[in-house]
Amino acid sequence: LALVDKNIMGYIASLHELATTERRFYSKLSDIKSQILRPLLSLENLGTTTTVQLLQEVASRFSKLCYLIGQHGASLSSFLHGVKEARSLVILKHSSLFLDSYTEYCTSITNFLVMGGFQLLAKPAIDFLNKNQELLQDLSEVNDENTQLMEILNTLFFLPIRRLHNYAKVLLKLATCFEVASPEYQKLQDSSSCYECLALHLGRKRKEAEYTLGFWKTFPGKMTDSLRKPERRLLCESSNRALSLQHAGRFSVNWFILFNDALVHAQFSTHHVFPLATLWAEPLSEEAGGVNGLKITTPEEQFTLISSTPQEKTKWLRAISQAVDQALRGMSDLPPYGSGSSVQRQEPPISRSAKYTFYKDPRLKDATYDGRWLSGKPHGRGVLKWPDGKMYSGMFRNGLEDGYGEYRIPNKAMNKEDHYVGHWKEGKMCGQGVYSYASGEVFEGCFQDNMRHGHGLLRSGKLTSSSPSMFIGQWVMDKKAGYGVFDDITRGEKYMGMWQDDVCQGNGVVVTQFGLYYEGNFHLNKMMGNGVLLSEDDTIYEGEFSDDWTLSGKDNSGLIEQVGKCSLLPYFLKVCKALVLFLL
Template identity: 60%
Template sequence: VSEFGPQPDGHGAPPHSRRPIQPLVSPNRAALRQPHRKPAPSPAVGNFQVMGGFQTLTKPSLDFFGKNPELLKRLSECSEENPTMADLLVALFFLPTHHLHEYGRLLLKLATCFEVCSNEYQVLQDSCSKFESLTQLLKRKRKDADYTCHFWKSFPGKMTDSLRKPHRRLICESSNKALTLQNAGRFSVNWFIVFNDALVHAQPYPDLRPLCLLYTRQRLHGRMNRLYGLKVITPEETFHLLASSAMEKAKWLRSINQAVEQALSGAGQDTTSVDSGSGQKLEPPVSRTASYTFYKDGRLKEATFGEFWAPNKTLNKSDHYQGHWKDGKMHGVGTYASGEVYDGFFQDNMRHGHGVLRSGKLNTSSPSVFIGQWLQDKKTGYGVFDDITKGEKYMGMWQDHLRQGTGVVVTQFGLYYEGAFKDNKMMGTGILLSEDDTTYEGEFSDDWTLNGKGVLTMANGDYLEGSFNGEWGSGLKVAGSYFKPHLFLDTDKDKTRAVKLGRLCVRAEDKWKAVFEECWRQLGCEEPGRGENGTAWENIAVALTTNRRHIQDRTLESLEVIPQHACDTPLHPLGRLLETLVAVYRMTYVGVGANRRLLPQAVSEIKSYLNRIFQIVRFLFPDMPEEGGLIPEPTTSIQDKKDPGSSDAPLESPKPGRVVSSSALLLPVLLPRLYPPLFTLYALEKEREDDVYWECVLRLNKQPDLALLAFLGVQQRFWPVSIPVPMPALGEKQQVLSSTKDVCFASAVETLQQISTTFTPSDKLQLIQLTFEEITQEVQALLKQDFLWSMDDLFPVFLYVVLRARIRNLGSEVSLIEDLMDPCVQHGEHGIMFTTLKACYYQIQHEKIT
């Protein structure tokens, strides 16, 4: 045991076994020589647990050990009853840490072999203390990993992907409303999460603030603020917070300050859980050296500061303008920054025309964005206001900075209101719908406050009619009558209960007037359509040649011929118009605006864009016929195609010409840029129907090809008996067996699947037509003769192709085509084919699986 001679009891070790004591006592001899340093165990196992690694290993472990992994339970020394596989894996990987305590006890027993005053005794005692400290440290680290792993399981999935990091550990969070934002809106969500490296404000999207530049202050003004208030200062924002109690306030201050102190010391990744019972008061240094890159919109965006920081040092907030001038005044398009940032048009030093105002980016806790019309420096006309803190979006009319007139409000909780506004409040007649389809139509006196006569309709069709008073969601006082229409045979009155949306909102033609007026002004027209065509082209030429270096010559040459090319460059008035319309559309219908009840308005808005842009195109190309007019085919081309001998009995009547359509001309240019938010609305609106359809598709696709063809009633003469092999040799074909799957009409199925990769209804209809042609070609090759379909024969075959195509959101695709397809093709060949696809969709929904 030792080379230092016999022990007090007279028993010594054999001479050949005597070795120095130091190599036995600690795996880290440097730590023994420097007692102030703590052991630094590897965090790999904890990081693996935090990232969900053990859950990922569950399936392969079950495959290897079986459903009753007794061997794994013995290896992990787990004493729990009925542990899960993930629990066993965690216990197994943390097993070595459980032995550290035994190592310390062993060293303590070894120390009894030496004199208390000896150097060996002291070394062994110190080493034992090191092992005990290491044991406690590892226990805390495992506790941190367990706490963080449990947190990620309950955290919203979309935000988990962006926030979950191997080294990141949870300190505390406010999901229990222990800490809230002062003066927050009623429907706002403000969730604060303190990690060991950042403070996260989820509202509703996560916003990270690095701890090294986070400062806390106690609020001393007012009794409530003195007891429960605290202020958190970051480089770009200041939060005024209220805790639920004085104890919670002390806990949060201590937690944040401890996390900041550890982040500054470089120990942020080794932080441990906050001990709420600790009385130690940590005060991080006021002056710090750190690097920070501003990321919010504003004058300092993307600027990096890497110097000295202090919370009382104010940023340079002198006003900044970059843009056009006239007579020494801001006039034209420009950007003005003064704490909040305005990007848009000016007139005589005032915001005038279309513009975007981003507020609350640098010095407040209420960020918001307004995009819309301005009149002499005031919000007046149509505009969209996105209050990110409250989680509300308003789309409607304004007057002198106040909501005035008709408008729509949607919230992140699914509430929808359309109706009258007065003095910035919901006042007058309106319609309110909740996420579960509960509807109120009647009088309002304030935001979300019912006051007066109205009708409240439940999701099941029952309704209350009478006088209402109270705030939505906080209890209503009702004096009236309760009706259950489904109990009576007369359903005419029940039909009148369905609320028609869109009556109390701004018409699509009245939206974004300032955007179109600015485009007309750029063309030299004071009013839409009133101006000289030559002047318009001169203005276009000036705009393009002034910035000729920014675009290709090939594009310049085609701008006067093809309107689509004009939309590809923001230098052209049409291109700038399109760019602005895409921005306002996304601003309206993305985020909180992704509400399924806004779909009719979103579709009407696109149709309004098409009509108004088409008016500009016809002004630039005056020879173009009006909407629905005909462009006659050149006479020479028709005569050239005719055979002299067949003039008396032509095989095909000459086409009268091409129908002029704003949809056919402009939708291929506009829709691809608006497609993501628009299709999201369709998917939300058709979610229930698509789920029913998809469940049926999955169940029917379990059947082999021949069984499915028989089930759908396809005539046997249309059943493919053989198909070409993938790599044919001398026309070799593969026999279709009873178990063969996904091979019949494969080319038609593949063609129809491409419908999800296209944007415009015309492209989708073209693919439907190609699918029919693929089916016809395969049947003709099978029958070895020309064949004319009847709908009774064609429908089951096409139904089979639709099922095999497995288009996830077919209902959304069908609705988009139906709403935006060119009217001139509705009653033609494409219209009939589309009707067949639509019938297949509804047939699948109601198909009897059994």
């Protein structure tokens, strides 16, 4: 051991002090558990379901802490009969287990306090508490006989937290028994700081809970029911008129309440909650007309708060910034274990990751976005889900789908979904992409403003289905337009030519698997105008085609000289009808 000779006895004495006080502490916790907690849990009509659940959680965390202390006391007895190396102390070696257990217990008891748990226990537990008042005072170490029973019970449940100060004190005593330059001294010193730091931190958490409870007692009843949550803590509020809404009506009432997870704007009997994870606050300069002004930006609203003085402006800006930063970190303001220094406060990032459900925007109403944000708007990679099952996953820019992304749209009638994978611009499909329809069709090509536009390939069905076909060519505003090729694979027929408004229009060629060939003009999917028709037996007809199936021209045998005077006319009519059926 790196002990100074004269401090060996001090080291042993400090170890015995720790072991003795730990056994006493365990005995007290066991008494509280068996004589107070268990009887309380067995009472009927303890209050709301939430209250009962919170009390059960307190009891569970208390039991866990009690077990840990009991095990620690037993380990200290063994330790005193062994080598007694400081680094082997359980409280040192497994400090994170102790720190976490005390933190979890404090969280459960402060949540119970915030929800008015002690007040709700008053009525169902009054008889039990009156009968055991002397026991309560003895266990809680409250000597004032005028102290109310609920206050005694409150003190009793917070009693375990005080043990952290004792750990810090004993560890510091042990540290002084070693040379300052020794690793044992440094380890004991650091651990002592950790326990003391946590004790102070949990003390602040208790005060925050008591401050929040006092606020709920004065807050309007209906809003309390909707806003009150076990983990929610009050940071500051504007009832002293230190903060007001810019351009508010003369007789309007605007009350701003900053919690650890949200900024609430209350007006008479209504209120709105702005989650801190998606809230941005920045000071307004005097040049911008913002004397003592704070600009608040949220995904769907933007407003300016005016403080009464520059000092109030600084106070609110700091409070909001710190609360937002802490909400984004998802942790308390407790320094990391092993560090005695306080957390360095910083401005919350303009770009961040957060989850938000829209309530106002018509296009996004009730949709939930989870991803990257920039100054109040989705920006970067994220996932957007609608209640009806629609989902977009990909890149965003300035609040809109922009870049590469994947979009799914359920089709309830077919029990399938449409699926698009490709590029977006300003919230719409734009650029190269692949759209798979619930019907089985697949389009690969260019999009613009959510429509097929440009060159693309549309496949309908599969080779094993009844009507597989393929179109490759130009599209304008979601319709075939310009040059394109339509191939009916099942029937073995192909059209190559011009299109307009989704129909064959202009010059084109039709070829069938039976050897029929037509080249000429088309109008509204029909052969109309000049054209050449070639049959499988090399018979050629060249002339005018009309809408009423009449032909005007001659064939290669010279037999057709005028309409209606040719034995081949029925044959050509049959051919024409077959081609038109293909086009339709």
